[in-house]
Amino acid sequence: DGGITQSPKYLFRKEGQNVTLSCEQNLNHDAMYWYRQDPGQGLRLIYYSQIVNDFQKGDIAEGYSVSREKKESFPLTVTSAQKNPTAFYLCASSISRTVNTEAFFGQGTRLTVV
Amino acid sequence: DAKTTQPNSMESNEEEPVHLPCNHSTISGTDYIHWYRQLPSQGPEYVIHGLTSNVNNRMASLAIAEDRKSSTLILHRATLRDAAVYYCILPHYNAGNMLTFGGGTRLMVKP
Numbered sequence: 001d002g003g004i005t006q007s008p009k010y011l012f013r014k015e016g017q018n019v020t021l022s023c024e025q026n027l028n029h030d031a032m033y034w035y036r037q038d039p040g041q042g043l044r045l046i047y048y049s050q051i052v053n054d055f056q057k058g059d060i061a062e063g064y065s066v067s068r069e070k071k072e073s074f075p076l077t078v079t080s081a082q083k084n085p086t087a088f089y090l091c092a093s094s095i096s097r098t099v100n101t102e103a104f105f106g107q108g109t110r111l112t113v114v
Numbered sequence: 115d116a117k118t119t120q121p122n123s124m125e126s127n128e129e130e131p132v133h134l135p136c137n138h139s140t141i142s143g144t145d146y147i148h149w150y151r152q153l154p155s156q157g158p159e160y161v162i163h164g165l166t167s168n169v170n171n172r173m174a175s176l177a178i179a180e181d182r183k184s185s186t187l188i189l190h191r192a193t194l195r196d197a198a199v200y201y202c203i204l205p206h207y208n209a210g211n212m213l214t215f216g217g218g219t220r221l222m223v224k225p
Contacts, residue, residue, distance in 0.1 A: 006157075033212065042201070042215035043158070058212075090157050092213070100146065100165075103205075103213055105157030 003027065006091050006106035013085075013113050021076045021109045023091035031096035032074035033103070036060060037088040046089075049074055050096045078111065085113045118202045123220040126192045134187040134219050136202030141182050148205055148213070149176065149187045151198040158201065158215075161187065197223045 004025040013019045025032065031050050035043035045058030049068040063082025068074055074093075078085045088110050094103040119137040126132040138147065148163040162169055162176045164185070169176040175188040189196055201218040 031212075035215070042217050043213075045212065045214070048212055088155075092157070100163075102148065102160035102163065103150075105159065108155075108157050110155075 004091060004093050004104050004106045006089075006109050008109060009107065011109055011111045013111070015113055016080045018080060019078050019085075019111065021078070021089055021091075021111070023074045023076065023106060025072055025074075025093040025104070027093055027104060028071070029093035029095055029104075030071070031094045032068070033092045033094075034058075034064070034066065034074070034076045035090045035092065037090060037108075043090060046076065085111060087111060118204060118216055120200075120202055120216065120219045122217060123222065125222045125224060126189075128194060128223055128225050129191050132189040132192045132196070132221065132223075134189075134200050134202075134221065135184065136186070137184045138202070138204060139183045141204060145204045147176065147178060147182075147185050148203045149174070150201045150203065150213075151196075152201070152218070153195075153198045161200070192221075192223045194223050194225060197221055 007022045033048040034046040037043050044060050046064050047066045049055035052071050055066050055068050065077045088108050090108045091106045092103045095101045146163050146165050149161040150158040151161050152158040162174050164176045164178055177186045199218040199220050201215050203213050206212040
């Protein structure tokens with residue numbers, strides 16, 4: 001089935017460690033996005049990519065890094081510079097630059113840093 | 115960029131219609147209106163979108179005001195599974211259809 005897959009669903013890390021969250025899609029979408037969600041809040045954009053080998057910072061990019069080496073993959077690294085990394089992370093994809101289309105979201109990764 | 119305003123929460127009884135409002139007074143002529151919903155501990159899912167005319171699909175209906183400054187998502191018969199946060203969004207097409215999420219409306223459905 002076509003879709004967007006995030007792994008793992010739950011992730012625990014010690015403070016000071018970098019951690020990479022996986023996001024894969026087989027929808028042939030050009031655009032991919034990473035969002036962060038804190039309890040009771042809406043989603044905030046971390047990074048987005050409209051095409052392979054290109055990405056832009058969103059509203060809260062500090063302490064995060066991404067790569068887009070393949071169309072289907074957009075991994076997010078939460079670095080030790082991110083001061084409060086515990087959150088629910090969501091990846092999404094969509095057709096880029098097309099006005100009449102929707103975004104598809106993964107089921108999220110819940111990261112807990114202890 | 116155009117912003118949207120929604121009530122923080124709404125309540126409904128099961129099997130009754132629900133009308134979820136959204137104001138977008140600074141909408142431009144080419145902005146589509148999208149609705150997503152997020153069930154607890156899940157990623158958001160697409161519900162419906164429209165430009166000027168009212169739209170229907172198997173999940174919901176979207177009623178768009180004639181001046182496009184507001185819209186209403188209509189769930190014809192609410193079920194307990196419709197309890198979720200509903201987001202009204204105007205995608206940024208110049209930024210790869212990027213979605214900016216506000217706080218949304220938390221819909222509670224009572225049996």
